[in-house]
Amino acid sequence: QAVEKVTTPSVTQSRNTKPLVVENVPKPVIAGEFNVVLTHCTADFDSLASAVGLAKLWSSPHPSSLSPSSSSSSSSSTNISSTTKSNSSSEESTFVSTSILPTFVVLPRGAHPSVQRFLGLHKHLFPIRSLRSLPKDLGKLHRLGLVDAQRRDRVGPAEILLGNADRVTIVDHHIDGESDIPEATDYVIDKVGSVSTMVAEQLRDAGFELTEAEATLLALGIHADTGSLCYDSTTSRDAEALAWVMKQGASQAAIAENCHASLSQEQQGVLTNCLVNTNSTMIHGVTVSTVLLSADGFINGLAAVTQDALELSSSDVFLLAVVYYPKSGGKGKRGKKGNDVGIRLQSEFLQADEDKKQSVMEAEAWKGAWKGGEEALKMRKLRAAFDKKDGNGNGFLEKDEIFKALANSGVIASQDAVESLMETIDSDGDGKIDFDEFVAFSEKAEEIQKEKKDATGRQSATMIVIGRVKAGVNMKNVNLNRLFQQFGGGGHAKAASCTVRLEDESTAGQILQGLVDELIETGLMKQPTVGDFMTSPVLSAKPAMTEKQVEDLFVRYDVRALPVVDDNYDVVGLVTYKEVAAAKQRLWNKEQKRTREEAKKEAARLKKGQNDSASDKNEKRKNNEDSESDKSGEKIEARKLGSALKGWMKQHVKTVETSMTMAEVENILLENDVGCIPVVADGTLQLVGMVTRTDLLRQHRYYSTLHYNNKGFADSIAARKPIIELRKRLKKFDIEDE
Numbered sequence: 072q073a074v075e076k077v078t079t080p081s082v083t084q085s086r087n088t089k090p091l092v093v094e095n096v097p098k099p100v101i102a103g104e105f106n107v108v109l110t111h112c113t114a115d116f117d118s119l120a121s122a123v124g125l126a127k128l129w130s131s132p133h134p135s136s137l138s139p140s141s142s143s144s145s146s147s148s149t150n151i152s153s154t155t156k157s158n159s160s161s162e163e164s165t166f167v168s169t170s171i172l173p174t175f176v177v178l179p180r181g182a183h184p185s186v187q188r189f190l191g192l193h194k195h196l197f198p199i200r201s202l203r204s205l206p207k208d209l210g211k212l213h214r215l216g217l218v219d220a221q222r223r224d225r226v227g228p229a230e231i232l233l234g235n236a237d238r239v240t241i242v243d244h245h246i247d248g249e250s251d252i253p254e255a256t257d258y259v260i261d262k263v264g265s266v267s268t269m270v271a272e273q274l275r276d277a278g279f280e281l282t283e284a285e286a287t288l289l290a291l292g293i294h295a296d297t298g299s300l301c302y303d304s305t306t307s308r309d310a311e312a313l314a315w316v317m318k319q320g321a322s323q324a325a326i327a328e329n330c331h332a333s334l335s336q337e338q339q340g341v342l343t344n345c346l347v348n349t350n351s352t353m354i355h356g357v358t359v360s361t362v363l364l365s366a367d368g369f370i371n372g373l374a375a376v377t378q379d380a381l382e383l384s385s386s387d388v389f390l391l392a393v394v395y396y397p398k399s400g401g402k403g404k405r406g407k408k409g410n411d412v413g414i415r416l417q418s419e420f421l422q423a424d425e426d427k428k429q430s431v432m433e434a435e436a437w438k439g440a441w442k443g444g445e446e447a448l449k450m451r452k453l454r455a456a457f458d459k460k461d462g463n464g465n466g467f468l469e470k471d472e473i474f475k476a477l478a479n480s481g482v483i484a485s486q487d488a489v490e491s492l493m494e495t496i497d498s499d500g501d502g503k504i505d506f507d508e509f510v511a512f513s514e515k516a517e518e519i520q521k522e523k524k525d526a527t528g529r530q531s532a533t534m535i536v537i538g539r540v541k542a543g544v545n546m547k548n549v550n551l552n553r554l555f556q557q558f559g560g561g562g563h564a565k566a567a568s569c570t571v572r573l574e575d576e577s578t579a580g581q582i583l584q585g586l587v588d589e590l591i592e593t594g595l596m597k598q599p600t601v602g603d604f605m606t607s608p609v610l611s612a613k614p615a616m617t618e619k620q621v622e623d624l625f626v627r628y629d630v631r632a633l634p635v636v637d638d639n640y641d642v643v644g645l646v647t648y649k650e651v652a653a654a655k656q657r658l659w660n661k662e663q664k665r666t667r668e669e670a671k672k673e674a675a676r677l678k679k680g681q682n683d684s685a686s687d688k689n690e691k692r693k694n695n696e697d698s699e700s701d702k703s704g705e706k707i708e709a710r711k712l713g714s715a716l717k718g719w720m721k722q723h724v725k726t727v728e729t730s731m732t733m734a735e736v737e738n739i740l741l742e743n744d745v746g747c748i749p750v751v752a753d754g755t756l757q758l759v760g761m762v763t764r765t766d767l768l769r770q771h772r773y774y775s776t777l778h779y780n781n782k783g784f785a786d787s788i789a790a791r792k793p794i795i796e797l798r799k800r801l802k803k804f805d806i807e808d809e
Contacts, residue, residue: 104213106130106174107205107236111220112227113371114182116189116329117265118219120292122176123197123285124270125216125242130174130198134278172213175200179229184372185332189291189325196284202229209235216240219266221250224559224570242266244296247552248561264302264309267292271312286321294330303542304563334379338372345380345391354591356598356734357545360386363583366395369533374568377537387541388549388590392583394534394576450510457509467503532573536586540565544771545734549594554586601736602729604770605750607760611636612646614717618654621646621716634749634758635720641756642749644720654719727762728753737767 108126110118176199182190190199215236221243223230233239233254240257241250244266250258261269267289274281281289293313297305300313317323334342344364351360362380373391381389458464462472470493496504496512504512536558538551542565551567560569573579612621612633624633625648635644726749727736740748740762750760769777 104170104172104211106172106214106216107212107232108174108176108216108218109220109226109229109232110176110178110182110218111225112180114178114186115219115374116183116186116288116295117267117292119176119178119182119186119190120288121218121242121266121270122216123199123288124267124274125218126174126176126198127279127285128270128273128277129214129216130171131279132171134280170213174198174214175205177202177205177229179227181371183374184335184338185329185375188332189288189329193284193288196282197288205232212236214238214240216242217252217255218242218270219244220561221245221248221252222559222561223251225561242269244269245552245561245563247550247564249556262306264300264305265293265296267296268306268309268312271316272308275312275315281316281319283320283322286316286319287325289316290321290326291330294326299330302565304565332375334375335372337370338376341370341373341376341393342379342383345376346383349380349384349386351384351386355545355595356732357387357543357595358385359388359390359587359591359595360384361390361392361583361587363392363394363580366393368395369397369535370395373535373537374566377539378566381539381541387543387546388538389540390536390538390583390586392534392536392579394532394573394579396532454506457506467505468509469503473504532576532579534571534573534579534582535568536560536571536583537568538566545596545598546594548596549590551590554590554594598732598734599770600729601727601731601733601750601762602759604733604766605729605760605762606766607750609634609758609761611640611758612716612720613637614643614715614720616716618651618658618714618716622651622655625651632747632761632763634761635716636758640758642724642726642751642758644717644722645724645747645749646716646720647746650719650721654714657719658714724749726751726756729759733767733770736762740764740767 106126106129108122108129110122114122176197178199179202181187209232212232212235215232215238217226217239219242220226221241223233226233233252236254238257239252239255240259241252241255242259244261244263246260246262248260259269263269271289271293290313293309293316294300296302297309300310341364345362348364349360349362351358353359360380370393373393377389377391380386380391457468460468460472470490473492493502493504496508498508498511536555538555540546540549540551546565550564552561552564555561555567555569558569558571561567571579571582573582610624610628610630610633612624612635614635614637621633624630632645632647634642635646637643725739725743725745727739729750730753736748740746747761747763749758750762751757752759765777768774
């Protein structure tokens with residue numbers, strides 16, 4: 072059977088003609104050598120898109136190979152990788168393959184729900200095959216690619232392919248990751264936001280034209296791993312690659328529909344449990360939130376749930392841990408392990424909410440223990456547990472109350488699981504559980520749990536941990552990828568996950584707490600205080616200064632604000648360029664008004680003195696000029712200088728102390744909508760410096776042109792004291808009267 076590729080344009084096809092979308096093309100039969108590109112388990116858009124793009128590079132002749140001039144410039148236009156290791160022959164580069172062979176994309180263990188939704192309509196447009204459809208004889212496997220992953224456990228059941236390929240190429244953008252695949256002959260890593268960017272650059276430089284579906288998938292891959300170009304790991308190359316695939320015909324409508332898909336009903340239930348059971352603590356101004364949940368099986372799409380929980384809980388770091396027992400027997404089948412899940416759910420239901428008020432329940436139970444002995448104590452405990460779960464107090468437990476009890480205990484249960492639990496407890500089949508049924512069920516569950524503990528070879532639980540971190544200067548040292556590597560996990564510095572096998576489910580909380588402790592110790596640095604980054608020493612103004620004198624300081628030292636201090640150097644106000652401009656305007660208005668009034672007086676004198684002789688007028692004018700010359704000169708000079716600063720400065724200004732943290736100062740600056748705040752010594756009003764918007768921008772390190780190490784304020788307060796004292800003694804030279 073002839074091999075026909077769905078998304079590959081013909082070499083002789085016109086460069087101005089877009090490849091047609093071909094539907095329902097039969098999968099080619101693998102008769103000779105072939106290549107395979109693997110995504111990681113539970114593939115996301117970036118992994119799938121880069122795999123499809125790499126398959127196109129390996130299975131199609133490169134249009135640029137027809138033009139010798141283009142081949143020389145293709146590699147120079149893009150910095151392919153910051154780290155490249157190749158043990159292969161020089162005839163093939165790490166990306167390009169001179170052997171044009173059928174290349175297939177394999178998803179070892181499914182995909183995220185949003186990716187599955189996209190593939191539901193687009194799968195036939197890409198060379199995707201299942202692992203089982205590959206030939207049993209893997210001797211004809213020429214080249215194997217692994218994208219967006221570097222470790223064996225990330226490929227799941229496809230690990231068997233690693234030892235059968237002639238060449239193994241790893242393409243990734245996690246620069247902090249460590250590979251445990253010795254079979255790798257090519258190792259390409261680059262510091263970009265997504266692997267799709269690396270592959271798109273190769274397709275662009277090789278002269279390929281993409282189908283609309285291929286361009287859309289690559290755009291989704293770039294959007295997904297760069298947060299639509301908003302993550303701090305995004306580079307200019309990601310933006311350029313996204314622009315190129317958009318020019319290639321990517322569908323913006325498909326991107327908008329699939330890039331930020333809404334949560335499924337199951338995911339919404341998990342999110343609700345997350346918000347109800349979240350434990351938060353603040354360390355060095357960073358809010359770290361954790362939640363430990365239990366589920367009756369694996370839940371897909373927890374990464375999207377964790378991201379939403381991070382935003383809705385106003386946390387800076389969010390760790391979601393879900394403990395479950397893997398099911399066996401395929402979809403819809405429950406074997407022995409499936410029964411274990413039911414037993415575990417029964418146990419969780421009995422224990423729901425008991426831990427939160429255990430001391431109160433025990434106190435109530437012990438009050439009557441002497442009357443009936445151990446049996447009475449047990450019945451009192453069961454009655455207290457039953458009453459607590461009976462929300463409406465009607466003496467029966469209904470399905471919604473069971474849901475609530477499990478949710479409050481951090482247990483994620485499906486509709487089928489709760490219905491099965493109801494059937495197990497409800498012996499009379501009336502759809503409600505009374506206290507007698509509850510007691511009988513608890514005794515039965517206790518026996519089963521005892522047998523389960525005594526049994527050997529019981530199944531171990533699995534805990535999946537997903538972490539998300541907001542961008543921020545206080546979280547710049549948090550690296551979840553490095554934190555999760557101890558359990559074989561990985562990902563990005565601010566978004567990663569790991570899977571932990573638990574011999575004892577009770578250790579889940581200890582492991583999660585250990586991760587939090589290590590994160591705090593290694594990743595959360597102590598926040599800088601105002602005294603560490605404020606501008607000091609600073610100029611200041613006196614309340615007796617005039618408008619002209621303050622303006623001279625502004626012009627001479629090129630400042631936009633000055634603190635106003637009294638003789639004890641205590642802050643009494645603040646003056647900015649706005650107050651100076653307003654004062655100048657008032658001074659000009661007064662001068663204009665005075666000029667008009669003098670003109671009116673002069674006109675009145677002329678009218679009144681028209682009968683006087685000319686000699687009399689000259690004599691009077693001479694006498695007035697002689698008597699008032701001294702006074703008028705002083706008034707004119709005083710009017711030029713303007714009024715005293717204390718009459719128009721900002722009073723009752725907000726000040727901050729040197730021990731306040733950067734986050735606290737930033738909130739004050741934003742709430743008061745000011746550009747600078749005077750800094751005073753702790754417990755006093757003594758001026759020691761100023762903190763401005765620029766100072767805060769330096770701490771965030773947004774822009775390289777704002778030099779962080781500035782000797783003007785890089786020293787401690789103690790080291791600045793001699794400079795401050797010298798500045799005080801030289802203050803008298805800062806004012807020059809004109």
